[in-house]
Amino acid sequence: MARTGVFICHCGTNIGGTVDVSKVLEAAKSMPTVAYVDDNTYSCSEPGQASIHDAIIENRLDRVVIGCCSPRMHENTFRKTVATAGINPYLLEISNIREHCSWVHGDDKEAATDKAIELVRMAVAKVASLEPLFSRQVGLTKRALVIGGGIAGIQAALDIANADYEVVLVEREPSIGGRMAQLDKTFPTLDCSACILAPKMVDVAQHPNITLLTYAEVQDVKGFVGNFEVNILQKARKVDHIKCTGCGTCWQKCLERTPSEFNLEMGKRSAIYIPFPQAVPLKPVIDTEHCAHFKYLEAKEEGRDLPDCNICQQLCPVSAIDYEQEDQIISERFGAIIVATGYQTFDHSVYHEYGSGRYADVITGLHLERLLSASGPTGGEVIRPSDGLLPKTVVFVSCVGSRDEQKGRAYCSKVCCMYMAKQAIMLKEHDPEVQCYIFYIDIRAGGKDFEEFARRAQEEYGTLYLRGRISKIYQEGKKLIVCGEDSLIGRPVEIAADLVVLATGMEPSIGAAELAQRLKISYDTNNFFIEAHPKLRPVETNTDGIFLAGSCIGPRDIPESVAQGGAAAAKVAALFSQDVLTTDPMVATIDPMLCSGCLLCTQVCPFNAIDTQVTRDGRTIALVNETMCKGCGLCVASCRFGAADLRGFTQQQILAQVTSLWR
Amino acid sequence: MDLGEQIRNKAKELIEIETVDCVIGYERATDGVGARPLFAYKPEEVDRLIFDQTCTHNLAKYLLNRKDKATAIVVKPCDSRAINLLLNESQIQRDKLFIIGVACPGITKTGLNNTSEELQAACQICQQHTPVIYDFLVGEPPASEPDIAEAYADVAAMEGQSAEERRAFWEEQFSRCIRCYACRQVCPGCYCTECFVERLDPLWVGIRIAPEENEVWNTIRAFHLAGRCIACNECERVCPVNIPLSLLNRKLEEEVRELFNFQAGMDAETPAPFATYKKEEVFPEIG
Numbered sequence: 001m002a003r004t005g006v007f008i009c010h011c012g013t014n015i016g017g018t019v020d021v022s023k024v025l026e027a028a029k030s031m032p033t034v035a036y037v038d039d040n041t042y043s044c045s046e047p048g049q050a051s052i053h054d055a056i057i058e059n060r061l062d063r064v065v066i067g068c069c070s071p072r073m074h075e076n077t078f079r080k081t082v083a084t085a086g087i088n089p090y091l092l093e094i095s096n097i098r099e100h101c102s103w104v105h106g107d108d109k110e111a112a113t114d115k116a117i118e119l120v121r122m123a124v125a126k127v128a129s130l131e132p133l134f135s136r137q138v139g140l141t142k143r144a145l146v147i148g149g150g151i152a153g154i155q156a157a158l159d160i161a162n163a164d165y166e167v168v169l170v171e172r173e174p175s176i177g178g179r180m181a182q183l184d185k186t187f188p189t190l191d192c193s194a195c196i197l198a199p200k201m202v203d204v205a206q207h208p209n210i211t212l213l214t215y216a217e218v219q220d221v222k223g224f225v226g227n228f229e230v231n232i233l234q235k236a237r238k239v240d241h242i243k244c245t246g247c248g249t250c251w252q253k254c255l256e257r258t259p260s261e262f263n264l265e266m267g268k269r270s271a272i273y274i275p276f277p278q279a280v281p282l283k284p285v286i287d288t289e290h291c292a293h294f295k296y297l298e299a300k301e302e303g304r305d306l307p308d309c310n311i312c313q314q315l316c317p318v319s320a321i322d323y324e325q326e327d328q329i330i331s332e333r334f335g336a337i338i339v340a341t342g343y344q345t346f347d348h349s350v351y352h353e354y355g356s357g358r359y360a361d362v363i364t365g366l367h368l369e370r371l372l373s374a375s376g377p378t379g380g381e382v383i384r385p386s387d388g389l390l391p392k393t394v395v396f397v398s399c400v401g402s403r404d405e406q407k408g409r410a411y412c413s414k415v416c417c418m419y420m421a422k423q424a425i426m427l428k429e430h431d432p433e434v435q436c437y438i439f440y441i442d443i444r445a446g447g448k449d450f451e452e453f454a455r456r457a458q459e460e461y462g463t464l465y466l467r468g469r470i471s472k473i474y475q476e477g478k479k480l481i482v483c484g485e486d487s488l489i490g491r492p493v494e495i496a497a498d499l500v501v502l503a504t505g506m507e508p509s510i511g512a513a514e515l516a517q518r519l520k521i522s523y524d525t526n527n528f529f530i531e532a533h534p535k536l537r538p539v540e541t542n543t544d545g546i547f548l549a550g551s552c553i554g555p556r557d558i559p560e561s562v563a564q565g566g567a568a569a570a571k572v573a574a575l576f577s578q579d580v581l582t583t584d585p586m587v588a589t590i591d592p593m594l595c596s597g598c599l600l601c602t603q604v605c606p607f608n609a610i611d612t613q614v615t616r617d618g619r620t621i622a623l624v625n626e627t628m629c630k631g632c633g634l635c636v637a638s639c640r641f642g643a644a645d646l647r648g649f650t651q652q653q654i655l656a657q658v659t660s661l662w663r
Numbered sequence: 664m665d666l667g668e669q670i671r672n673k674a675k676e677l678i679e680i681e682t683v684d685c686v687i688g689y690e691r692a693t694d695g696v697g698a699r700p701l702f703a704y705k706p707e708e709v710d711r712l713i714f715d716q717t718c719t720h721n722l723a724k725y726l727l728n729r730k731d732k733a734t735a736i737v738v739k740p741c742d743s744r745a746i747n748l749l750l751n752e753s754q755i756q757r758d759k760l761f762i763i764g765v766a767c768p769g770i771t772k773t774g775l776n777n778t779s780e781e782l783q784a785a786c787q788i789c790q791q792h793t794p795v796i797y798d799f800l801v802g803e804p805p806a807s808e809p810d811i812a813e814a815y816a817d818v819a820a821m822e823g824q825s826a827e828e829r830r831a832f833w834e835e836q837f838s839r840c841i842r843c844y845a846c847r848q849v850c851p852g853c854y855c856t857e858c859f860v861e862r863l864d865p866l867w868v869g870i871r872i873a874p875e876e877n878e879v880w881n882t883i884r885a886f887h888l889a890g891r892c893i894a895c896n897e898c899e900r901v902c903p904v905n906i907p908l909s910l911l912n913r914k915l916e917e918e919v920r921e922l923f924n925f926q927a928g929m930d931a932e933t934p935a936p937f938a939t940y941k942k943e944e945v946f947p948e949i950g
Binding site: 603641642 | 731859887939
């Protein structure tokens with residue numbers, strides 16, 4: 001027979017002021033299995049805990065009910081208390097008589113007292129059927145996977161590597177660097193973006209703890225925290241990167257020319273290429289779609305005749321060109337995964353009023369970055385894409401694909417106000433005759449030195465800010481006529497511009513949702529990944545061992561991305577500092593005798609925590625992975641067979657609670 | 664060539680070349696009028712196979728006992744949906760199955776020592792005359808399809824009643840239940856290793872045969888079949904006290920179709936509504 005102790009906390013007057021604690025104690029005395037009752041002013045205080053501890057020992061109690069605040073507050077505190085008195089910590093039941101009772105029934109003390117008695121009665125009924133539970137320990141692989149080689153991923157990889165853990169950094173482009181590599185200067189300090197990024201990229205390449213896999217993608221992910229099994233697709237580069245020295249002969253001698261993705265198709269690159277001069281690794285890949293050799297091979301197969309070319313193979317001093325190279329699957333085990341897949345810019349072709357991309361001289365902010373950059377397609381000279389003339393009047397349009405519910409983008413992209421101010425300053429620096437106009441809705445310059453910077457763009461560099469949206473842009477001769485409204489003076493405005501820059505917003509990189517599905521992490525309606533808690537767990541996901549960093553979560557600027565990369569790395573390092581992982585025993589179980597193997601639970605489980613196993617009599621049934629299970633109970637609710645159950649909340653225990661109320 | 668002969672020829676071929684070791688079909692019952700299930704293992708047993716408008720049983724249920732044995736089975740359209748259901752719920756394996764589908768003109772009320780030309784209730788409103796899954800098809804579907812609104816006229820009438828009227832109606836129906844569980848035994852969707860009604864700990868349903876316990880049994884069974892019932896109506900046919908179970912089942916079928924645009928067993932791949940969440944699913948106010 002169980003010997004239950006019931007302890008009621010007054011919580012000062014929080015509970016005691018509304019609930020008549022002495023009546024609750026009196027009622028509890030006659031409840032089944034109750035051997036001892038007591039009250040505390042504050043059960044969670046040190047004297048309160050000590051009195052519970054002593055009462056357990058003196059009265060040989062083996063189960064404890066504490067009537068107090070929500071278990072969210074102090075369940076763990078009291079588990080430790082009962083454990084020190086020698087009771088299994090899971091033989092404790094919290095009866096929430098504060099949030100569920102005294103706080104909501106302050107106007108009716110009698111009813112609140114009655115309800116408290118019933119709540120305690122239910123807890124007493126449940127505690128008698130509780131069973132001791134024990135944690136299990138599992139090992140972990142102390143190697144991290146970072147997905148995405150932008151600044152957030154680079155920072156995360158470096159920080160984990162510096163904590164002396166192995167890291168594999170996967171990037172789907174031929175070089176790491178991400179969007180930051182495409183930027184010219186950074187606000188508000190006007191540091192050269194590539195100059196501050198390049199040393200970090202080189203550090204990644206040289207770090208003994210980092211394995212860099214560029215031109216590679218994560219294909220599928222299995223397993224759980226500490227024990228992920230990941231297949232990575234290494235796309236065929238057609239170049240042996242072990243032999244290649246990056247001498248540059250091949251990409252200098254290649255005869256093919258095709259639009260450069262890195263320069264947003266404003267410049268050309270060769271078919272065997274590195275995306276930009278500071279690329280890491282500084283070793284090329286062959287774009288088989290545009291390479292003359294592969295075009296020749298394809299034509300030969302179709303029976304057509306095209307001239308062959310293998311100039312890169314002939315000239316390579318180390319014979320690194322390998323036309324036969326195939327895609328490869330690399331399987332690795334990881335203990336933790338950081339997702340830092342970043343953003344792409346909004347496709348403005350849905351904006352008919354801005355020309356849907358018809359006008360060559362209506363460009364995006366990222367295009368202007370490439371034009372401003374000394375390593376860009378024009379060598380840093382800002383010219384009109386249509387005719388190469390120098391623009392003198394430049395109009396910026398803010399919130400293109402941001403704060404526009406009609407285009408399905410309700411959120412603010414956060415960086416555009418600042419990059420417009422920066423670009424206006426840079427244009428004026430390049431050519432003092434340039435006049436910039438910025439059509440804005442609000443100037444959002446919340447950040448260290450941001451407001452001062454935006455003000456400088458106006459006051460020192462003479463940028464004219466006009467508050468209002470643009471209604472139409474159309475071509476008239478060589479000019480682009482921008483029609484808008486200055487809503488501050490309430491008058492329509494027309495500006496004849498040489499160049500129009502659309503401040504396109506941020507959206508998640510292509511494939512973000514598919515990656516989230518592979519990782520079983522959640523994403524919102526805009527396909528941004530969802531953090532475990534927006535404030536208190538900003539770089540965690542709801543899946544243990546998978547962390548987030550940078551603008552894959554939402555619009556971020558560079559310092560925030562770097563901070564998040566570091567934060568995620570710190571979480572990984574803390575995880576890896578343990579030699580074993582302790583699992584929470586309050587998880588689902590599946591009775592192998594009752595399970596009929598419909599496997600509905602494997603489909604409803606949000607944590608991918610249910611595997612299958614084959615029984616000795618050949619039945620395929622469900623099996624809970626206790627490390628991944630969070631004890632949400634969805635499998636229990638979906639199981640028609642009654643095979644799934646939740647430890648600490650078993651069907652018997654809940655029925656005991658419910659039936660205790662029938663009197 | 665009549666349907667029976669086509670089935671016999673195919674079955675013989677399957678047994679002789681050992682594609683399967685058993686053909687589940689129908690043979691003439693001992694009353695000389697009705698049909699009963701036949702398990703044919705040998706070529707000479709195959710000769711007893713028939714098919715006509717008396718072949719009422721949903722044979723898919725028997726596949727649950729032959730999960731990993733190569734089996735051929737004769738299915739009507741409604742039975743074929745049961746096969747999809749069982750495939751979807753990982754109960755049977757497609758590569759172990761050879762499905763002889765029969766385009767069905769409807770089954771008559773012919774039963775033990777009783778010949779009738781009238782179609783069974785479920786067949787009068789049947790929407791599916793060609794099997795949804797088969798390897799070999801015999802027969803021609805009838806030309807005309809009945810009106811869907813007509814199929815749910817009795818459900819609509821029930822919905823038109825007040826909550827009190829409905830309660831009184833079902834209380835009366837369930838009070839007659841003798842808990843023989845024939846409905847469960849005949850249902851291809853009822854395959855729990857231990858039925859909730861037989862669990863002792865926790866004891867979900869009291870053991871005595873009393874109206875309130877019967878009500879628990881019938882309601883939970885209906886909910887377990889929500890979005891899973893494939894409308895063969897065998898439960899209602901075998902009920903010895905004539906509880907209108909199809910009314911309950913079709914009410915739930917209609918709800919699932921309207922809320923989730925889902926019909927059980929139409930294919931083997933679409934995940935059950937329970938397993939998916941779609942943003943466009945909107946739940947009505949519960950009135």
